[in-house]
Amino acid sequence: MSLDGKVAVVTGGGRGIGQAIAVVLAQHGAAVAVWDLDLPGAEATATAIRDAGGRAVAVGGDAADAVQVRAAVERTHTELGPVTVLVNNAGINETVRFTDLSEEAWDRLIRINLKGPFLVTQALVPDMLEAGWGRIVNISSSSAQTGSPKMAHYVASKGGVIGLTKALAMEYVAKGITVNHVPPGFIDTPLTRQTLGDVQAVAAMMPMKRAGTPEDVAHAVAFLASEEAGYVTGQTLSPNGGRYLV
Numbered sequence: 001m002s003l004d005g006k007v008a009v010v011t012g013g014g015r016g017i018g019q020a021i022a023v024v025l026a027q028h029g030a031a032v033a034v035w036d037l038d039l040p041g042a043e044a045t046a047t048a049i050r051d052a053g054g055r056a057v058a059v060g061g062d063a064a065d066a067v068q069v070r071a072a073v074e075r076t077h078t079e080l081g082p083v084t085v086l087v088n089n090a091g092i093n094e095t096v097r098f099t100d101l102s103e104e105a106w107d108r109l110i111r112i113n114l115k116g117p118f119l120v121t122q123a124l125v126p127d128m129l130e131a132g133w134g135r136i137v138n139i140s141s142s143s144a145q146t147g148s149p150k151m152a153h154y155v156a157s158k159g160g161v162i163g164l165t166k167a168l169a170m171e172y173v174a175k176g177i178t179v180n181h182v183p184p185g186f187i188d189t190p191l192t193r194q195t196l197g198d199v200q201a202v203a204a205m206m207p208m209k210r211a212g213t214p215e216d217v218a219h220a221v222a223f224l225a226s227e228e229a230g231y232v233t234g235q236t237l238s239p240n241g242g243r244y245l246v
């Protein structure tokens with residue numbers, strides 16, 4: 001499996017799952033633009049890739065803001081060239097009882113988790129159409145498959161990401177562009193620690209008795225980004241340790 005000569009964008013690549021995805025795509029030969037709101041985080045990921053002999057650039061900005069997305073695309077084009085692999089990974093989560101969920105919290109989360117992938121994908125699809133080849137991988141969530149209490153806005157946003165995946169898979173099915181989604185199960189990341197606190201206690205309740213690692217997710221993404229996955233589109237590949245069986 002090789003991504004030699006491909007340019008990839010990973011949103012939210014400054015830490016957690018996105019960082020592992022950026023590193024693993026680079027290990028397969030892709031030049032990676034690491035986009036993140038947290039520029040020092042993005043720089044740390046890009047530096048780790050370069051130190052290992054890969055090509056990477058760090059790009060700061062909000063992946064859910066149209067003006068900042070345009071600027072990030074320009075910077076990526078200048079530094080690395082046209083993009084044919086996109087991983088929409090940036091996302092946020094919080095737990096809140098449905099009756100306490102404010103309109104502001106709803107709008108903020110839907111903006112980052114659902115509008116972000118719309119804006120970034122729309123900005124990068126022209127590169128893929130031009131190349132006649134593209135791979136779009138959206139990071140959804142197992143909680144959109146199972147439902148989850150106190151996460152109505154999060155589950156709704158990830159359900160939207162799954163719908164966006166299917167719609168675009170069909171829109172580009174004859175253009176050489178595949179669109180798939182990866183719903184991680186319970187993965188040990190900074191977000192999980194912030195949201196849940198005791199990761200070990202939750203991990204013990206998982207079928208494999210452990211949390212997933214960011215790398216468990218990254219390897220699934222790398223497969224979907226590869227040449228070899230060219231006949232796979234509109235699909236779900238679930239690194240979830242048996243938490244939910246499709």
Ligand SMILES: NC(=O)c1ccc[n+]([C@@H]2O[C@H](COP(=O)([O-])OP(=O)(O)OC[C@H]3O[C@@H](n4cnc5c(N)ncnc54)[C@H](O)[C@@H]3O)[C@@H](O)[C@H]2O)c1
Pocket residue numbers: 011012013014015016017018035036037038041061062063064089090091092093112116139140141142143183184185186187188189190191192
């Ligand atoms: N950790 C899990 O168990 C789990 C499970 C299912 C799905 N997911 C999804 O995986 C993705 C990554 O999660 P994680 O656990 O690594 O999170 P994380 O919070 O550890 O990392 C997310 C990164 O995204 C960046 N980011 C957030 N909003 C952004 C924006 N608007 N623009 C640019 N960058 C932004 C953050 O700065 C951060 O570096 C998210 O979409 C999340 O919903 C995670």
